[in-house]
Amino acid sequence: MAKGKMKKKSMSVDMTAMCDVSFLLLTFFVLTSTAKLPEPLPVDTPASTVQTKLPESNLATVTVGEGKVFFGILGKNERIETLEHIGEKYNIEFTDAEKRQFSFLEGIGTPVAGLKQFLNLSPDVITKAVQPGIPTDSIDNQLKEWVQAARVVTRDRNNKILDVAIKGDAEEEYPKIKRVMDILQEQRVNKFFLVTGLRNEDF
Amino acid sequence: MAELNTGGGGGKEKKVRSKKQNSGVDLTAMVDLAFLLITFFMLTTSMNKPQSMNLAMPEKEDTEDPETETNVAESRTMTILLGENDKIVWYMGKVESPFEGPKDQVYGKGGIRVDIQSKVKSVPLTTGDPEKGVIVIIKPSEKSNYRNLVDILDEMAINDVKAYAISDIVPEELAMLGEN
Numbered sequence: 001m002a003k004g005k006m007k008k009k010s011m012s013v014d015m016t017a018m019c020d021v022s023f024l025l026l027t028f029f030v031l032t033s034t035a036k037l038p039e040p041l042p043v044d045t046p047a048s049t050v051q052t053k054l055p056e057s058n059l060a061t062v063t064v065g066e067g068k069v070f071f072g073i074l075g076k077n078e079r080i081e082t083l084e085h086i087g088e089k090y091n092i093e094f095t096d097a098e099k100r101q102f103s104f105l106e107g108i109g110t111p112v113a114g115l116k117q118f119l120n121l122s123p124d125v126i127t128k129a130v131q132p133g134i135p136t137d138s139i140d141n142q143l144k145e146w147v148q149a150a151r152v153v154t155r156d157r158n159n160k161i162l163d164v165a166i167k168g169d170a171e172e173e174y175p176k177i178k179r180v181m182d183i184l185q186e187q188r189v190n191k192f193f194l195v196t197g198l199r200n201e202d203f
Numbered sequence: 204m205a206e207l208n209t210g211g212g213g214g215k216e217k218k219v220r221s222k223k224q225n226s227g228v229d230l231t232a233m234v235d236l237a238f239l240l241i242t243f244f245m246l247t248t249s250m251n252k253p254q255s256m257n258l259a260m261p262e263k264e265d266t267e268d269p270e271t272e273t274n275v276a277e278s279r280t281m282t283i284l285l286g287e288n289d290k291i292v293w294y295m296g297k298v299e300s301p302f303e304g305p306k307d308q309v310y311g312k313g314g315i316r317v318d319i320q321s322k323v324k325s326v327p328l329t330t331g332d333p334e335k336g337v338i339v340i341i342k343p344s345e346k347s348n349y350r351n352l353v354d355i356l357d358e359m360a361i362n363d364v365k366a367y368a369i370s371d372i373v374p375e376e377l378a379m380l381g382e383n
Contacts, residue, residue: 015230022237029244046353050256050360064349165255170350174285174343177352181260190262193255196353 039063040107040131041070046170047199054193058160060150061195062143062180063107065169068133069180071146072107078153079103085149092116101126109133112142136179144183151187167195256356261368278302278329280338281322283315283355284372286380287346291315291355295322298375305379310354319362339367344380 043065056074063070073079080099087094090112094102098119102108109131110118121129136143147164154162164184168177184192277296284292284305293315294304308315319339326337341355352369359367 012227015234019230019234019237022234022241026237026241026244029241029248033244033248046350048254048256048353048357048360050254050357052255052257054255168349170348170353172349173345174347174349174352175345177349178343185260185262188262191257191259194258194353194356195255198254199357 040072040105040109040127041065041068043167043169044171045167045195045197048194048196049199050196051198052193054165054195055163058154058158059163059165059193060147061107061165061167062147062184063109063167064172064176064180067172067176068109068131069136069143069176070107070109070131071134071143071150072105073150073153076103078150078157079105081153081157082146082149085152086112086115086145089145089149094119108146111135111140112145136183141183143180144187147184147187147189151189162189163191163193164189165193165195256353256360258356276330276335279326279335280340281319282340282342282376284376284380285341285343285347285351285355287344289351290380292376292379293318294379298373310351315355316358316362319358319364323362323364336365339364341367341369342372342376343369344372344377 041063043063058074060071060073063072073082080103083094083099083102086092092112092115094116098116101119101123104123105126108115111132111134118126118129118131134143134146135141147162151162154160166177166180181192184190281293281295282298286292289310291308291310291314292305293308294301294306296302306318308318319337322337327333327335339359341352343352356367358364
């Protein structure tokens with residue numbers, strides 16, 4: 001009788017310490033993971049077997065899809081400074097609220113002329129608003145200005161060279177992609193990353 | 204743990220005992236949930252970063268230099284043309300007098316990869332120098348899409364082609380594809 005009692009008692013383990021540790025870890029992962037913002041231009045990237053990771057900082061992303069071009073840069077402060085550069089170039093004065101709004105955006109696809117109006121939209125509308133894309137034609141090559149501004153900011157601020165990633169839709173026609181590559185090459189950006197998805201083994 | 208003492212004992216004693224037993228809460232479910240969430244966050248944080256592919260293009264020259272254009276031995280060049288509807292045409296040598304091809308091909312394991320692999324093996328044998336492998340020139344047409352380009356660049360990585368370049372397509376090659 002006494003033996004049986006002992007055995008029964010040892011069945012339950014004290015979970016307090018385990019629970020503490022697991023919640024500590026949980027808190028850590030919740031805080032370190034970055035919330036994924038909705039993409040301004042959702043694209044279906046083509047798959048590849050190459051598995052190079054994208055750099056985590058000093059990266060500008062040119063998104064191409066549906067014939068539109070969007071531009072985005074990583075880092076809130078970098079975004080604000082890039083916007084200031086663009087403002088200087090096109091003689092537009094942005095308010096602090098507009099800069100703040102811009103720093104939350106993953107990518108931008110509005111021509112400079114309509115940018116001020118776009119940034120004054122309320123935050124819940126701005127992620128859903130349809131943007132026409134950044135002009136890339138030779139008369140009004142705004143993509144070039146954006147890339148140039150971002151490069152200057154990265155150089156001055158972080159003393160690093162800006163990496164450029166092209167995130168194209170799989171069904172996007174080649175001339176559009178080529179146009180983006182040409183714009184980058186005109187500025188002697190000859191090395192870029194092509195954002196791709198992961199392909200299964202038996203390709 | 205949960206042993207109820209029914210056999211005898213005063214009512215007072217019983218009360219104290221049951222109070223003591225209630226103080227322990229079963230944490231199993233809570234720990235289960237916590238670990239489930241940990242696993243979720245661990246996996247999503249690492250999966251969040253997208254894959255990418257490096258592409259280095261040659262520097263653009265302002266003036267067309269015919270010297271650099273003709274420097275490439277024609278016996279080593281394999282030109283791959285990308286057309287619409289996932290069409291591929293490839294040939295070896297010069298466009299006006301290809302010594303092999305033009306040949307139609309499809310994407311994937313049993314298609315263009317076989318040809319690239321055979322060229323990767325055969326070209327160093329004909330040149331007699333393992334350093335002088337095949338040079339692949341990729342020429343996407345206006346009607347090809349981005350997926351085609353990435354697929355071909357992927358083939359370059361799979362087959363370990365050391366030298367490849369992306370170039371503009373010429374009218375003769377468009378004719379090979381049947382596009383004008």
